[in-house]
Amino acid sequence: MDVDVIIVGAGPTGLMLAAELRLAGVRPLVLERQPKRRDTPKAGGLGGQILELLRYRGLLERFDAACTEPVPAPRFPFGGVHLDFTQLADPPLHALPLPQQLLERLLDERAGELDVDIRRGHEVTRVSQDDAAVSVEVRGPDGPYRITARYLVGCDGARSRVRDWAGIGFPGTTYPEVNRLAQVSLPETVTVLGNGDLDVPGSGTIRAGFTRTGHGLFGVGSAPGSQVVSLYTIEDESTEYDDDVPMTVAELQDSVRRVLGMDLPVGEALRLSRFTFKARQAERYRQGRILLAGDAAHLFPATGVALNAGMLDAVNLAWKLAADLHGRAPAGLLDTYHDERHLAGARTMLHTRAQVALRRGHDAAAEALREVFQELLADEQPLRRMGALVAGSDIRYPMPGSDRHVLIGAFAPDLTLHTEQGLTSVAELVHAARPVLLDLAEREDLHEVARAWEDRIDYRTAKTGDRPADALLIRPDAHIVWAAATDEPADSAAPALREALSGWFGSP
Structure with a gap:
């Protein structure tokens, strides 16, 4: 086997995936057919939940500092009307005016710092797979060559050849x-x-x-x-x-x-x-050892959402691929990538198709629809709901035991944490992209369970005001997979934690 993972495409999704894989201890190879980064303007900025994720990786300040334009007021187009959050002290949707050329440069620099192998001007001409590996034929500056990997991820855009070689359908509407x-x-x-x-x-x-x-x-x-x-x-x-x-x-x-x-x-x-x-979504995000992310997996009929969705695909996928490659993935872990991100893509497709209906109607009924919709958005609760939907922050992945606590499946809230070393936050705990068991109640029974996974789980104790749970088990992508209710008895919490640790992070 030549490499562990081949990533086809060095756009924002491919570069984000490569960096996340390196954080997880995997060395990917990125193949990009273009000889240099494109200067053709595409997306004009980042928006939505990916900004929170970048903050949780400690990267947002760096990206923000690279912006040459002021951050616009929180007022966003939505199918010919507007989501206007200017009257809210804490808008549920934010944007960063970072043109895609600049974003790709920053991600490229980040990948370089992590020693990612990026080969530009190397075009993939054929992909095949069997039960053990993926084989790739490449046309490079020095001629053709062949390379094999355990997995291949197609981040090669709307006209994805990887998707076609994998035989994955891409139904929808143009x-x-x-x-x-x-x-x-x-x-x-x-x-x-x-x-x-x-x-x-x-x-x-x-x-x-x-x-x-x-x-x-x-x-x-x-x-x-x-x-x-x-x-x-x-x-x-x-x-x-x-x-x-x-x-x-x-x-x-x-x-x-x-x-x-x-x-x-x-x-x-x-x-x-x-x-x-x-409006197109791949029928499957995985076919054997070939996976899809970004525009290769989904195209949405509205602006401002593609980068958010694609880069979040990458963060969800990377740690799961790494767990499989390191031999500690529990059965079915990699399949949860499709389950979770296909669900997220369907939510994004829902509101972008609604935007099509709002903007394409030209008769009196369509005008009435837009007027009624805009009136609804004058009230704070529906405005916040729409903001969370567009941002992708309303996603709560379905998980085993999700009925035990409202936070299971959700993105971890950024609690202020008081520790013996001083103040910190949930965001700082996941900078390294490792799983974290956050003990907010000094539960020795839970610490005892976690010791068997100490090679792959960071155990942290802290205090926080009005704690939402006694403990939270947080994945590398900052989603919560288990929570102990406040004062939950040990005979209930400890077995549930053991089951969650085994189910997500493998045998002890």
């Missing part, structure tokens, strides 16, 4: 829409008004937010006092565009003219991207 997204400066002749509207000489006022016409949807957003604005158009088109051919300013202006029926002067383009919407 919508006849072309979306154009741009960040541009405006000439001084165009005035950005205090409310965000644009005053265009000779043409009139373009209002902030979304404008729907008989020819499509136009959106504009700006920061107060800035001549840099974000523009967005959606049109129904049958044109097939090559993703590798970048959009131009002229193409953007032509689209604005078709949708609004007016010319909008544009200065320098800081970002230009074009994309179509598809």
Whole structure:
């Protein structure tokens, strides 16, 4: 066997997976057909639960420091309306304006620090597998070669050849829409008004937010006092565009003219991207020794969610693959990757398809639907619910014993912890991507059980105000797989902990 894991694709999902595997003690090989990182603008930032996960890895400050733009107000498009969290002190949905080229550079640097082998300009031309290994044929700069691995993960995007070689179906819908997204400066002749509207000489006022016409949807957003604005158009088109051919300013202006029926002067383009919407999800995320993550596994018909979903796929998968490769995975552990992330993908598909229904209707009934939906979002509870749905923070994975405690299956809350060494937090405990048994009540009965797994579990004791449980067993991806209720008797808690440790982390 040449390597343990081959990752096909060095986009954000593939790079995140490689780094997580290294944290778990596995040496992956990343194969990328492009000879260098792409400069073509794609996603404009990160949003949702992946920001919390990056914070739990101790990386968020580094990513935040790399941003060259101010973090926008928490107001997000949703199918032609808005989720406006500006009146909430603690919004359930956040975004980081980190263009994908910059994100990939940061992830590439992180992978380099962890000594990940990334081979750019190496194109995978064929994949086959048997019960013991995956064989890959590669065309590299020095000619073709063959390599074998225990597992292969396809992170090779929407047109995944890995998915095709594995024979995994990718059912769904392609919508006849072309979306154009741009960040541009405006000439001084165009005035950005205090409310965000644009005053265009000779043409009139373009209002902030979304404008729907008989020819499509136009959106504009700006920061107060800035001549840099974000523009967005959606049109129904049958044109097939090559993703590798970048959009131009002229193409953007032509689209604005078709949708609004007016010319909008544009200065320098800081970002230009074009994309179509598809709603597709792989039937399986695993076929034998081949697995899928990111856009190879799912495509969503809305912006702002693909990176969140793909990078969270990677974090969920990495520690499970590592456990299998280290020979300590309990039966069925790797299959939980499909079970959990397919469920998460279905939740994301639910709200992005709802966005399709909201934005594509043009009759009076569709206008009424949008108006009613926007009214519902004026109330805090439904607004928070929608924010958690879009962020992916509402996911509670179904797990054995989940009826024992409300936190089982959920992302671990970032409790402030008082220890003998001083203050810390749950987020700091999972920086190293290792499982943690957090004892909040000095339960020696639970510590005694955990000793048999001390080679793979970090046992930590701490105090916290208004503790939610006596103890929490936290996976490397920060999800809770077991919890002892407050003052739960030893004859109940200890056997349940032993079962959870065996079920998730193997025999003692």
